[in-house]
Amino acid sequence: MSQMAKPGALAAPGAQAKASGGSELLVALSVMLATIIQVLDTTIANVALPHMQGSLGASSDQITWVLTSYIVAAAIMTAPVGFLAQRFGRRRLFLWSVGGFTVTSMLCGQAGSLNEMILWRVLQGVFGASLVPLSQATLLDTYPKEKHASAMGIWGVGVMIGPILGPTLGGWLTEYYSWRWVFYINLPFGILSMLGIYFYVPETETRKLRFDAFGFAMLALAVGALQMLLDRGEQVEWFEALEIQLYAIAAALGLYLFVVHSRTTSNPFLSPELFHDKNYASGVVFIFVVGITLLATMALLPSFLQQWKGYPVVTTGLILMPRGIGTMISMMLVSKLMKRFDARALILLGMGLISLSLWDMTGFNLQVSQRDLVVSGIVQGLGLGLVFVPISTLAYATLEPRLRGEATALFSLSRNLGSSIGVSIVMAALTRNLWINQQQLGERVQMPPGMNLPSPDQLAALPAELMTVITQQAAEIAYVNDFQMLMWINIAAMPLVLLLSNPDRKS
DSSP states (O other): OOOOOOOOOOOOOTTTOOOOOHHHHHHHHHHHHHHHHHHHHHHHGGGGGGHHHHTTTTOOHHHHHHHHHHHHHHHHHHHHHHHHHHHHHHHHHHHHHHHHHHHHHHHHOOOSHHHHHHHHHHHHHHHHTHHHHHHHHHHHHHOGGHHHHHHHHHHHHHHHHHHHHHHHHHHHHHTOOTTTTHHTHHHHHHHHOOOOOOOHHHEEOOOOOOOOHHHHHHHHHHHHHHHHHHHHGGGTTGGGGGGHHHHHHHHHHHHHHHHHHHHHHHHOOOOOOOHHOOOHHHHHHHHHHHHHHTTTOOOOOOIIIIIIIIOHHHHHHHHHHHHHHHHHHHHHHHHHHHHOOOOHHHHHHHHHHHHHHHHHHHHOOOOOOOOHHHHHHHHHHHHHHHHHHHHHHHHHHOGGGGHHHHHHHHHHOOOOOOHHHHHHHHHHHHHHHHHHHHHHHTTTTOOOOOOOOOOGGGGGGHHHHHHHHHHHHHHHHHHHHHHHHHHHHHHGGGGGGGGGGOOGOOO
């Protein structure tokens, strides 16, 4: 019978919690639930936006702040998680975060105006920011070092299942119930997670640390401005808008001042020891680059399937689900594979599978079969699992346990920023290429006698059937171009694996 950890028990920062196998599993389930609800809320609201728009009386431009407010708040508040965990205790911070996230989720579901919704979404992002890094740090401390690959596999499933299930679950709840259930669904999982954390996660010792307010403010300015630039750029024509120019200046200035301040102060916001560990520093860079392609495909496929293939939301979700199944299968197997093979070789294999799936996707057109969509998704999912777990394991392989709180927060922030940049790049390229392709295809149309080749302004005057064909062909080419770009980015990132070392292999 598993032994329950006492709610008041203390464990030194970074020390492994003494737990039996049964308690390890209960800790993993508790923190995994917290991870899933946080990551899920990053994407689950997307498909419900049109329904929220009418209910909250918002314009199409205003309703996007429901997403932007959450993402920006979560990005900014990820940075101080390590400090807060050391100052107040990891378990205490975990409980407050899950509780606050659950309550604000309910308040989001009850919002009667756009201003209310944005307020609760900001607070939801503030409370939710710590859930992913705290869950990773807890699992690393709960499981002995020889089981870290298994722990990162469990954590990885929680991180990856949200973006995969989010659009499907959100669409199903919105279609058959109400958009408000997109937020209400967090209540039972939040309560279960809090109970598990309270009874099974031991508290860590607290330390009285001096908070580097200026360092945090500059990092928050850089991260927040960058997120705003990425989220708003597509809607306001990027750098043609003064808004985006100001975001870019703020992000660059904030980053510059943060770096200068960190190198000159005696108490920097991020511990310098983090960057002295070559494996961890390399892992942060690697996960940032991998993050660029991590969610970009999931940002492209829903619009491809719904807008151009005409699939309903539920069908789209079912077609995308095998990608998640492939990810979970490889994450469950990779810990055993890492005992027999070099983790870096598994990363290269995973990157190769992702590149292979993207190469297959460059052949997609509007007649692509559901079978081909599912197969490419499974291959990509298998690759993601083989990449994500070994990187997460190697990054902490040589890092001092006392630094894990800060390290997991920075690792999550790097992954999220990479994903935000990747999504913004592919969506901007898609919009631009769609417009260019329409003009180029329109110029090649054989017009009826007496009509000249159309200028861009005259394209709208073409017969409706002909314009539909041109637009469809332009979309096919635009999506293929994006898939091809992601393939080359992924291939170019593969040599970065050489920056990582595997201490178990003495190299």
